[in-house]
Amino acid sequence: MSGEQTDGYAFDDGLPIEPIDPGSTVLVAGPAFSPAEAVVRSLVMGETSVEEGSLFISTSMTSEKLLKACRRTNPSLDTTLTGIIDCSGQEPKPSEIDAEVKYVSTQSDLTGIGMKFSALYESLYAEAVDGRVRTGLISLSSLAMYVDLRKLFRFAQTLSGRIDSAGGLGVFAIDPTTHDERTVNTLGQVADGRIEVREYDGDDEAIDGELRVQGLPAQPSGWQPFSLS
Amino acid sequence: MTHRILCVDGDKDASEDTAETIRSQLADLDPVVETAGTLADAEALLGTDTDVIVTEYDLSDGTGFDIVSAAEDVCPDAGVILYTDTDPGTLDTTELRGAITEYVGKDSVFGEERLADLVRTTIETRSQGSYPMPQTEAERLAALQSFDLDDEELIESLDRITDLAAAHFDVEQASINLITEYSQEFLACYGEAEDWETMDREDSICTFTILEESGVMAVEDVTEDPRFQSRADSLIELGIRAYMGANLITSNGLVIGPLCVYDDEPRSFSPAEKAYLRDLAAVAMDLIEYHTQLRAVGDIEEADQ
Numbered sequence: 001m002s003g004e005q006t007d008g009y010a011f012d013d014g015l016p017i018e019p020i021d022p023g024s025t026v027l028v029a030g031p032a033f034s035p036a037e038a039v040v041r042s043l044v045m046g047e048t049s050v051e052e053g054s055l056f057i058s059t060s061m062t063s064e065k066l067l068k069a070c071r072r073t074n075p076s077l078d079t080t081l082t083g084i085i086d087c088s089g090q091e092p093k094p095s096e097i098d099a100e101v102k103y104v105s106t107q108s109d110l111t112g113i114g115m116k117f118s119a120l121y122e123s124l125y126a127e128a129v130d131g132r133v134r135t136g137l138i139s140l141s142s143l144a145m146y147v148d149l150r151k152l153f154r155f156a157q158t159l160s161g162r163i164d165s166a167g168g169l170g171v172f173a174i175d176p177t178t179h180d181e182r183t184v185n186t187l188g189q190v191a192d193g194r195i196e197v198r199e200y201d202g203d204d205e206a207i208d209g210e211l212r213v214q215g216l217p218a219q220p221s222g223w224q225p226f227s228l229s
Numbered sequence: 230m231t232h233r234i235l236c237v238d239g240d241k242d243a244s245e246d247t248a249e250t251i252r253s254q255l256a257d258l259d260p261v262v263e264t265a266g267t268l269a270d271a272e273a274l275l276g277t278d279t280d281v282i283v284t285e286y287d288l289s290d291g292t293g294f295d296i297v298s299a300a301e302d303v304c305p306d307a308g309v310i311l312y313t314d315t316d317p318g319t320l321d322t323t324e325l326r327g328a329i330t331e332y333v334g335k336d337s338v339f340g341e342e343r344l345a346d347l348v349r350t351t352i353e354t355r356s357q358g359s360y361p362m363p364q365t366e367a368e369r370l371a372a373l374q375s376f377d378l379d380d381e382e383l384i385e386s387l388d389r390i391t392d393l394a395a396a397h398f399d400v401e402q403a404s405i406n407l408i409t410e411y412s413q414e415f416l417a418c419y420g421e422a423e424d425w426e427t428m429d430r431e432d433s434i435c436t437f438t439i440l441e442e443s444g445v446m447a448v449e450d451v452t453e454d455p456r457f458q459s460r461a462d463s464l465i466e467l468g469i470r471a472y473m474g475a476n477l478i479t480s481n482g483l484v485i486g487p488l489c490v491y492d493d494e495p496r497s498f499s500p501a502e503k504a505y506l507r508d509l510a511a512v513a514m515d516l517i518e519y520h521t522q523l524r525a526v527g528d529i530e531e532a533d534q
Binding site for chain 2: 102105106109110111112114115116118119122126148149150151153154155157158160161162164165166179180182183186189190
C-alpha cells in the first residue's frame with residue numbers, strides 16, 4: 001500500500017521542513033519546556049487544506065486538552081478526520097468534539113493502546129484521501145515511566161511498522177533530558193530521522209523556536225527558526 | 230531463509246482462505262504457511278523460527294491472547310496479528326501488558342489485502358521485535374552462514390583467544406558469541422561460560438553490541454543500564470555484572486558477533502582495554518576467514534582428485 005503514495009507529507013509554511021516520504025517515522029526531541037510537543041501537533045495536523053487523517057496517541061493530555069492545544073496554533077482546525085487514543089487515565093466526559101476518541105485506562109496497557117491504534121488507523125485510512133494518515137505519539141517519555149525500555153521499543157517499533165506498511169507518517173515526541181542517552185539512541189532506531197527542537201533566545205516575536213532535521217534526505221541543514229501560528 | 234507463518238481460526242475454511250491469500254500475495258518470499266483450528270493445535274505448531282502468527286480471537290479452547298502468551302515463550306521475536314470480527318474495544322488487554330499485538334478487522338474494507346501487507350512488513354522489518362537490528366541484517370546473516378564454524382581445530386584456536394582475553398582482563402568468563410537470526414550461540418568459551426546454552430536474541434546483550442559503530446560496547450553495570458535493567462537479575466546469576474564486547478567484523482564489513490569478557494563486579498574499561506579487545510576480535514575474525522578459505526581450497530583439491 002505504501003507503494004500507492006508518492007507525494008511526501010507536507011507541512012505549514014512556518015515549519016522549515018521539506019515534505020517527508022510516506023512510510024517514514026521521525027522522532028521529535030526537545031525538553032519539556034521547549035515547543036517540541038507543539039511541533040509534533042503541528043506536523044500531525046499538517047496543511048489544513050489537505051484531507052488527510054490525523055491520529056494522536058495522547059499519553060498525559062486528555063483528548064479535549066489536546067485539541068484545545070492544537071487550536072491555539074490553528075483556530076479553524078477541522079477534526080472530522082482526527083482520531084485520538086486518550087491514555088490520560090481520566091474519566092471520559094461528554095464532549096462536543098467531533099474527533100473519534102478511544103480510551104485506554106492506563107499507559108502501561110501497551111496492548112490496549114496498540115490494538116485501539118490499529119483499529120482507529122484502519123478507519124481513518126478508509127476515509128482519508130489516498131489513505132494518508134499522520135500519527136503523533138505524545139510522548140514516548142511519558143510511556144517510559146510505566147514500562148521498561150524493551151517493551152517500549154517493541155511498541156514503538158510496531159507502530160512504526162504499521163505506519164510504514166500503510167504509507168503513513170509517524171511523529172513521536174521524546175524529551176531527551178529525562179532519559180539516559182542509551183535510551184534515546186535505542187528508541188531512535190525505530191525512526192528514519194530526528195527533529196531536534198530548542199527554544200529561541202532572540203528578539204523576533206514571530207519565532208517560536210528553532211529546529212534541526214537529521215537523518216532525512218533533502219532537508220535544510222543546521223538550526224532553523226520556526227513559527228507555529 | 231524460510232519464513233514460517235501460522236494462521237489460527239476455528240473456522241477451517243476461513244483459516245485456509247487467509248493462508249492462501251498470504252501464500253499468493255507473499256509468493257516472492259516463498260513462505261511456509263500453516264493452519265490450526267484450536268489453541269492446542271496452534272501451540273503444537275509454534276517453533277523458534279515462527280515469524281508471524283495470524284489468529285482469530287475466539288477459539289474453542291482459548292483465545293488469541295493465549296497464543297500471544299505461548300508465543301512469548303517459544304518464539305519471542307514473532308509478530309502476532311489479531312485478525313478477527315471481535316471489536317478490540319471489548320477485549321480485556323490488561324493481562325497482556327507489554328505484549329504487542331496488531332489488529333486487523335475482518336470486516337475492514339481492506340480485509341485480507343491489508344493483512345498481507347502487514348504480514349510482509351512484520352517479516353521484513355521484524356516490526357514486533359524488542360531490539361534494534363542492523364540495517365544490513367540479511368547480508369550479515371548470509372555472511373554468518375558462509376563460514377565453516379564447526380571445525381574442532383578452529384574452535385580450539387578461538388578458545389585460546391577467549392583464554393587470552395580472560396587472562397588480560399582478569400575475569401572468570403569470556404566467550405565468542407554468534408548472533409543468529411533469533412538467538413545467541415556461544416562459539417568459544419572460557420570459564421563457566423562453557424556451560425552456557427543458546428539464549429534468545431532478545432535476552433542477549435550482544436545484540437546491541439553488533440550495532441556499535443565503534444565496534445566495541447562496554448556496560449559498566451547491567452543494573453544501571455536501561456537496556457538491560459529488566460533482566461539484570463538473570464544476568465547477575467550468570468556472573469555478568471559488567472560487560473565488554475568487541476565485534477568480529479568480516480572483510481566485507483559485516484558483524485557476525487562479538488568477543489566478550491564478563492566481570493561479576495561493576496567496572497569500567499579504559500580506551501586501551503577497548504583497543505586490546507578490538508585487536509583480539511580482529512585476530513579471531515582473521516582465523517575464521519582463513520580457516521574457511523583453506524577449507525574451500527581443500528574441498529576444490531579433493532574434488533579435482
